[in-house]
Amino acid sequence: MTTPADYGIIYNWDGAPHGYTELPQSMDQFLQHTYAPLQDTQVGALFWCIGEHASRWQSEGLELLGNEHGRVYENAYNYNFTENIRQMLERGEDPQAALVERGHELGLHVYASVRMNDNHFNGTAPADIPHLHHTEMTGLRRQHPEWLLGDETEEWYAASWNMSVPEVREHRFTHLREACERYDWDGVELDWQRHAFHLPEDDAYRLRYVLTDVQRAARQLAQRLAAERGRPFYVAARVAGSLEMCRRIGYDIPTWIEEGLVDMLIPAGNAATDPDAEVEQFVDLCRGTDIVVYPGFDGALAGVPSGPEDATTREQMSVRGIASRHYRAGATGMYAFNWHAGRDTRRELLTQVGSPKTLQGTDKIYAATHRFFQKEGEWRGAYRRDRILGQVPVALKPTMTGDGPTIRLDLGDEHTEKRQPRFQLRLRLDEWVRGDEVRIQWDGIELVSPDIRFDRGTDPDPIGDFAAAVWFRFDLDAAQVTAGQHQVKVALVTRNPQVASDLILTDAELVVT
Template sequence: MDFKGVRAMNTRDLKPRGPWRVLHTSDMGTYFRTGTWLFGDPATPEDIRAWVAQLAQSGVDAYVQEVYFDGFSMFYRTDRCDYGETENLSRFDQMMEDGVNPLDIYVDEARKQGMPLLAGFRMNDRHGNNEAFFKAHPDWMIEELGHGVNFALQQVQDWFFAIVEEVPDRFDVDGIELNFTRHGFCFPPATSAESHLIMTDLMRRLRAMLDRTGETKGRKLLFGVRVPPSLSGCIDLGFDIPTWIDEGIIDFVAPTSYHRTDYNAQYDEFVELARRTDCLVYPALEGDVPGRVDVVSMDQCRAAVHNFNGAGADGFSTHNYDAYTWGQRRSRLLPGVAENYPAALDRFKVLKDASTVAAGNRHYLFHPLFPEEHFPNGYRGAPIPHIKAVLPRNTPDASANYRFRVCEDLPDKVDLPVGHVGRYSGTFNSFGKIPGAWLIFRAIGMVPGDRIKVSLNGIEVPDEHIRHIWFQEGRPHWEGRTLPPFTECRLTLTSPPGVYGDNILGLELFESATDAKGDIVVDELEVIVHVDD
């Protein structure tokens, strides 16, 4: 069996450092969107104060309010770039005409709540909203991507530096966060990896600026980055995280996927670097479920944070968590505002404590974040691997593997006693669930008559221990990502053969159904853990 990609977990006993466990990032103005259910129109300082106070009451320890995207400022006006006159941001116009900067209110209320506030900057947002800017600076654009500026150009670096420099000088923020996940490329794709020296020089320049400004204010200003969730992915884009950490350029790093929580990322590779210094690590919890018009459940939040904790993270951050407030705009199938606000924020009180996370049920989702059939060019041009195990029918004894990570001390057995009428007769946990752990995977193209061998970490799982469910009609769009006919395979998950950390699901096609066509593909896997309390 090929164990490529498996990392030894040396971080499970590490204790979190620093004063923060929950770093909440408000992504642009997506938490209030349109409508007046949260902020009035026009908005008032009291609206802002109530929002910031709610975050503090919900357990948020530090707050990043993004103030810049796509060549636009937000929540303050400046002569260094245009203001984002979007439908949802225009509600602040009256406040600014009255001489009040919304950003000042955010900062002041955060300080009253004892919560540091950092200004967030999207490094290279490519939503394409700022048409006037694109037309004024066509030579600054990354042509292959249509939008986004080329940081290889000195004039682009100077322009961006001036925008960032003004904010900690003019406003009493506690630092800045650069969001590199909006949207990945800062250089032409062909030269990104080799451009890391350019970006590191800009990072050093920003660090020096923060130190100068902090000295005048009598306190250190913090510098954080939000980056893709693998070191190799960062290097490919020209982001030299090891150097940024080792030189003390950054105070924290938030490994973040594009829009969806990556349960499978090996966040411990960031932790092992950061633990050599005082740099802190806050992997990101996001609101959307991959491939579904849905938001993550509490069990799914616990699973993500449990893996973060197992990797030795110092807490967690949020990104696109504001999806909980989008229900009225996106889909009737997506739970709406009344159900999820502020209840979804109150989850932080549970998630910030490793013991309460471990005491609750957990549901791990290993789904393609951006399926290639819908996103052939990745997310806005940024490459996102579509992880899959493929069993080709035309290859005798074909085999394939799928790596998945669960930082779980799995049970050595799962007891499922059955009474005389064939019903479960055992105990239930305090959540009303049967204690145990289960592995579920979907084999697309596997039909009745196909026979596959299933192994876990090189140990074969007897076929009679696997329940096969044939979905002849596949999965319809109202249940999420559409799937052609598939077989769902379910089995109890114990140790052995399961292990804490990275596991390898092995598959081998040893008998193909008559007249069956097409490969068998597994790209969705889930692990459900019900605690025994």
């Protein structure tokens, strides 16, 4: 095995640039939309989604995108997106081939990203598959509802493939193999996290060997292609952010490492960013091998409130804090997923998070991770796979010993010769009123006299002076804020007796400015 180049940032495109130009899209327009966000940034590799279920090239073993409904589409977006691809093929053009060629011209490595079990079928049950008009629907899924997970997984993912079925694994491997053989990629990503529902819920750990079967076949394919092409063909795998959830889903990470079935591990969320990815544990498992670890980001931070900063500023500060923490834990670089962008949309972050050096001296938020659930509506159940040890929100209950929740904050090194930043601990309490008393400690030292401000979001002209949530703010001395783990204890002393609801700690964060 050889180690992939240090990519700095890996950028995953989901194929969206096909829909960024009105039909008919030229190849130049497609390539411009694809690479504009990446040029002159710290991105060293593009992972390109080759399609969810149907082929985007003329295939003998797969159904062509758009064929299932006779090129009649459920909405304007899918019409424009799919017909841009189809008409390129009809003109004798191949977007995958052109994409790889342009990436290599720009000095980037380009990987095929294969979504192993994508489910954007909007919670469709297997019984309703025959009636679903969806561009990514295939005849194979209609013909074999018995190959789907059904009631053996979360309701929203009932139409996902059951990977314990041999024919399903062969079908998904065919998609992967065709993509790899046809084009001059530098490697392939098995994106197991799109989506992380592969096996019957109660049997997933015991059936983990069937997912290893696919991973092993992918490695054997990569070895053959590397020998034929005379250069490395790397294998990446996007997996759950925690080793515990990897076990529960069916990813046998120790075996994958021991057998050398991956060159790169990408611990990530199934839905939204998982800031608590266990980077240090993944790095420790890979020690003594050539396998590298690239944690990173999805398009959103689940459960994070707006304010006190505006949403964009808060997201950027939070991303920089997460990246700094990951680097301190041993990450090789960062991975950006669903960062849909034009040339300048994400440029600031894409020129910062690819190296610990460029993160030095930037404003950051180091925040406790939210345990977030979507119990109703779209994507219900999707978030249960992620952030399983999220520390907030947590109700502050009376205790016999005066105890309360202890929140862990892991910090990067913020002290530099050029900058001595300001540090502020912020705690957000929901359902707070005068008469409530809490005791707050930073690393065992009690903090007193907080600056208390009502959280009225980012409204520049709020109508009222009161809000049911407040921010407690404490300025900390530089000597109190070192790289590594710190503990914040918040204990309820007295609850206003006229308020029946719980007092809830929704956020705990250290702000570096």
